[in-house]
Amino acid sequence: MEAVKAPRGTRDILGDESWKWAYVTGVCRDVADDYGYKEVHLPIFEHTELFCRGVGDTTDIVEKEMYTFTDKGGRSVTLRPELTASMVRSYIENEMSKGPQPAKLWGIGPMFRYERPQKGRYRQFVQLDIEALGAQDALVDLEVIDFSMELYRRLGLRNLQVVLNSVGCPKCRPVYRRVLQDFLSPRFDELCDTCKSRFDRNPLRILDCKSPICKEITEDAPAVTDCLCDECREHYERLNRGLEKIGASVVHDKRLVRGLDYYTKTAYEIQSGDLGAQNAVCGGGRYDNLAEAIGGPHVPGVGFASGIERVVLTMEAQGCSFGEKPESKVYVVAAEPSARLDAMALLRELRMNRISADMDYMGRSMKGQMKAAGAAAEYACIIGTSEIEKGVVTVKNLKEGAQEELTAEQLINKLK
Numbered sequence: 001m002e003a004v005k006a007p008r009g010t011r012d013i014l015g016d017e018s019w020k021w022a023y024v025t026g027v028c029r030d031v032a033d034d035y036g037y038k039e040v041h042l043p044i045f046e047h048t049e050l051f052c053r054g055v056g057d058t059t060d061i062v063e064k065e066m067y068t069f070t071d072k073g074g075r076s077v078t079l080r081p082e083l084t085a086s087m088v089r090s091y092i093e094n095e096m097s098k099g100p101q102p103a104k105l106w107g108i109g110p111m112f113r114y115e116r117p118q119k120g121r122y123r124q125f126v127q128l129d130i131e132a133l134g135a136q137d138a139l140v141d142l143e144v145i146d147f148s149m150e151l152y153r154r155l156g157l158r159n160l161q162v163v164l165n166s167v168g169c170p171k172c173r174p175v176y177r178r179v180l181q182d183f184l185s186p187r188f189d190e191l192c193d194t195c196k197s198r199f200d201r202n203p204l205r206i207l208d209c210k211s212p213i214c215k216e217i218t219e220d221a222p223a224v225t226d227c228l229c230d231e232c233r234e235h236y237e238r239l240n241r242g243l244e245k246i247g248a249s250v251v252h253d254k255r256l257v258r259g260l261d262y263y264t265k266t267a268y269e270i271q272s273g274d275l276g277a278q279n280a281v282c283g284g285g286r287y288d289n290l291a292e293a294i295g296g297p298h299v300p301g302v303g304f305a306s307g308i309e310r311v312v313l314t315m316e317a318q319g320c321s322f323g324e325k326p327e328s329k330v331y332v333v334a335a336e337p338s339a340r341l342d343a344m345a346l347l348r349e350l351r352m353n354r355i356s357a358d359m360d361y362m363g364r365s366m367k368g369q370m371k372a373a374g375a376a377a378e379y380a381c382i383i384g385t386s387e388i389e390k391g392v393v394t395v396k397n398l399k400e401g402a403q404e405e406l407t408a409e410q411l412i413n414k415l416k
Contacts, residue, residue, distance in 0.1 A: 007123070008117060008123070009114075009115075009117040009122050009123025009124065010122060010123060010124045011122060017312075019322070019325055019326055020312050020315075020322045021126070021308055021312065023322045023323050024155065024308055024311055024312060024315075024322075025108060025128075025308075027151065027154050027155055028106070028108070028128055028151055030154070031147060031150055031151045031154060032106045032130070032147075034150075035104070035143065035147050035150075036104050037104040037105060037106045037130060037132075037147075038104060038105060038106070039105075039106055039107060040087070040090065040105050040106070040107045041107060041109070042080075042083065042086045042087070042090055042107060042109075043080070043086070044079060044080060044109070044110065045077045045078060045079050045080065046077065046078060046080055046085070046086055046089065047075065047076070047077060047078075048066070048068050048076040048077060048078040049076075049294075050078075050085050050086070050089055050294055051066060051078055051080075051081060051082075051085055053293050053294050053295070054084075054085035054088065054089075054262060054290055054293055054294045055081070055082065055085055055262065061081045061082070061113060064114070064115075065081060065113040065114045065115050066078050066079075066081055066112075066113070066114070067079040067081075067112045067113075067114060079111075079112035080111055080112065081111055081112060081113045082111055082127070082129075082305060083107055083109075083111065083127060083129035083305065084129065084131060084262070084287065084290070084301075084303060084305070085262075085290065085294065087105055087107070087129065087131045087133070087301075087303070088131075088133065088287075088290050088291050088294065088296070088299065088301060089294060089296075090105075091103055091105075091133045091134075091291070091299060091301075092291060092294075092296040092297070092299065096133065096134070097134060097297075097299070101133075101134035101135055102132040102133055102134040102135035102140055102301075103132070103133045103134050104131075104132050105130075105131045105132075105133065106128070106129065106130045106131070107128075107129050108126065108127070108128045108129070108308070109126065109127070110124050110125070110126055110127075111124070111125055111126070111127045112124055113125075119313070120307070120309050120310050120313050121307075121309070122309065125307055125308075125309055126307070126308040126309065127305050127306065127307050127308065128282075128305065128306045128307075128308060128311075129303065129304075129305045129306075130144060130147060130148070130284075130303050130304055130305075131301060131302070131303035132144055132301065132302055132303060133299055133300075133301040134299060134300065134301070135300060136288060136300035138235045138236075138238040138239040138242065138266075139238075139242060140302055141235075141239050141242075141265075141266045141285075141286055141302050142239055142242035142243065142246070144284065144302050144303055144304060145162060145239075145243065145248070145268060145270075145284075145304075146246060146248075147304075148270050148282050148284070148304050148306070149162070149248060149270060151306075152270060152272055152281060152282075152311075155311065155315060155320060156315065156318070156320035156321060157272035157281065157314060157315065157318060157320065158272060158273070158318055159271075159272060159273060160249065160270060160271075160272050161249045161250070161251060161270070161271045161272070162243060162248050162249065162250045162251070162268055162269075162270060163250075163251050163252075163253050163256055163268060163269040163270075163271055163280075164239075164240075164243075164250055164251070164252055164253070164256070164266070164267075164268045165224065165225070165252065165253055165254060165255075165256040165257065165267045165268070166224060166225055166228060166232055166235075166236040166265055166266060166267065167204065167224055167257055167263050167264065167265065167267050167285070168224055168227065168228055168229070168232050168264070168265070169229065169231070169232050169264045169265060169288070169289075170264070170289065171229045171231070171232075172227055172228050172229035172232055173204075173224075175227045176204075176222075176224045176226075176227040177203055177204070179222050179226075179227055180203050180204065180206075180207075180221060180222065181199065181203050183221055183222060184199065184203065184206065184217065184218075184221070187217050190213055190217060191206065191213070191214055191217065192209065192211040192213065192214055194209070194211075195209050195211070195214050204224070204257045205257065206218060207221060207254065207255045207257050208255060208256075208257050218255070221254070223254035224254065224257075225252075225254065232265055235265050235266070236265065236266070239266060256268070256269065262287040262289065262290040262293065263285045263286065263287055264285075264286050264287060264288045264289055265285070265286040265288070266285045266286040266302060267284075267285040267286075268283070268284060268285055268304075269282065269283045269284075270282045270304075272314060272318075273314070273317075273318070279310070279314045279317075280310075281306055281310055281311055281314055282304045282305065282306035283304060283305065283306075284302070284303050284304025284305060285302065285304075286300070286301070286302040287301050287302070287303075288300040288301065326356070327356070327376065327377065327378070328356045328357055328358045328376050328377040328378075329355055329356045329357060329377060329378055329379065329415060330350055330355060330356070330357040330358075330377055330378070330379045330380075330381050330415065331357070331358055331359065331369070331372065331373035331376055331377035331379070331380050331381070332344075332346055332347045332350070332357060332358070332359040332381045332383065333359070333360070333366060333369040333370060333373060333380050333381065333382045333383070334359070334360070334366075334369070334383060334384070335366055335382055335383065335384025335385070335386075335387070336366075336384050336385060337363075338385070339383050339384050339385065339387075339388060342383055342388055343359055343383050344359065346381065346383055346393065346408060347359050349408060349412070350381075350411075350412065350415075353412045353416065355412065355415050355416070357377075357381075358376060358377070360372060366382075373398060374398050377398065378397070378398060378399060379395055379396065379397060379398060379415070380395075380396045380398055381393045381394070381395055381396075381411065382394040382395075382396065387405070390405070391407060392405040392406060392407055393405070393406055393407070393408060393411055395411055395414075
């Protein structure tokens with residue numbers, strides 16, 4: 001019988017890699033603390049209606065990618081494909097509007113989308129999510145973008161660049177929809193089948209199509225920024241002045257519309273890489289009408305999401321440091337089988353003093369234990385009949401070869 005394997009589009013993150021993820025998460029936690037964002041832990045599954053109403057029926061996520069099933073109570077539930085809708089649902093349900101505004105939240109965890117697996121993209125993926133809810137000032141957009149820039153700067157990513165656009169609001173977006181449809185109509189028959197279906201429902205998504213012919217058709221398309229209402233234009237200009245003030249490198253891209261229906265005004269990505277090899281490491285923007293779409297009051301919000309897989313891959317490609325790889329400081333070696341309980345007692349004492357330590361549990365010979373120590377630790381602490389009688393431990397520096405006898409107290413002080 002063939003052994004069961006992980007489902008397609010998923011993968012195991014093992015110890016040789018997981019420490020890198022822990023490093024990225026730790027840096028994010030530090031930045032969040034500095035910017036005043038509080039960590040939240042939200043359900044992995046939600047009522048399907050939340051994503052249909054919040055993310056949008058015309059998006060690829062809702063149409064093609066959601067993991068939706070009926071639970072034992074006959075309710076339709078969905079494994080979360082993204083976290084923003086859940087953040088807004090939590091804000092409303094937990095009456096966060098009664099606290100300080102904006103409510104600054106962040107979370108990290110697995111998301112699920114049924115799409116074609118490829119390098120850096122999986123059906124289960126881990127995503128970092130940052131949201132500021134309850135304020136509509138463009139300076140909050142600026143803070144969120146600055147947060148993402150600072151996160152990647154601390155992670156060591158190079159050539160950080162903000163790619164920016166405005167997608168307007170319900171007042172001015174219909175104007176742009178008509179302008180864009182008028183522009184596309186003469187070449188409608190040349191659009192790919194997906195974009196033909198988008199033409200009436202969500203024509204802005206055509207700007208984001210990766211099909212070569214659609215990209216060529218939209219090359220000279222009018223920009224949404226040409227159709228902004230006064231409020232959206234003022235917001236966009238204020239954000240741009242703020243980005244200039246903090247010295248951010250900004251590129252304006254009329255094709256940047258993001259893949260979710262809930263965006264209003266600001267849409268942005270952060271790209272990091274060398275010239276000619278740009279990598280988008282996060283995407284986000286403003287969504288002032290999302291709360292109303294899911295049945296709540298008006299709650300302006302802005303945030304970004306970043307896939308940890310993409311961040312780790314980009315850091316590896318750029319040779320960024322992940323800090324020191326965690327390894328055992330000490331390997332306790334029992335010189336004879338009769339010394340194993342004493343070795344275990346020493347091991348526990350080391351661990352109680354926050355010194356990373358391990359020992360053999362396979363009954364290996366002393367030679368086998370020393371070999372294991374050389375592969376796993378910086379020091380070998382040998383304990384046998386002679387050491388037990390003298391009340392000492394033989395400590396060997398495995399990198400330098402030096403050896404000395406120390407009491408347990410001296411050993412702990414030395415290692416600390």
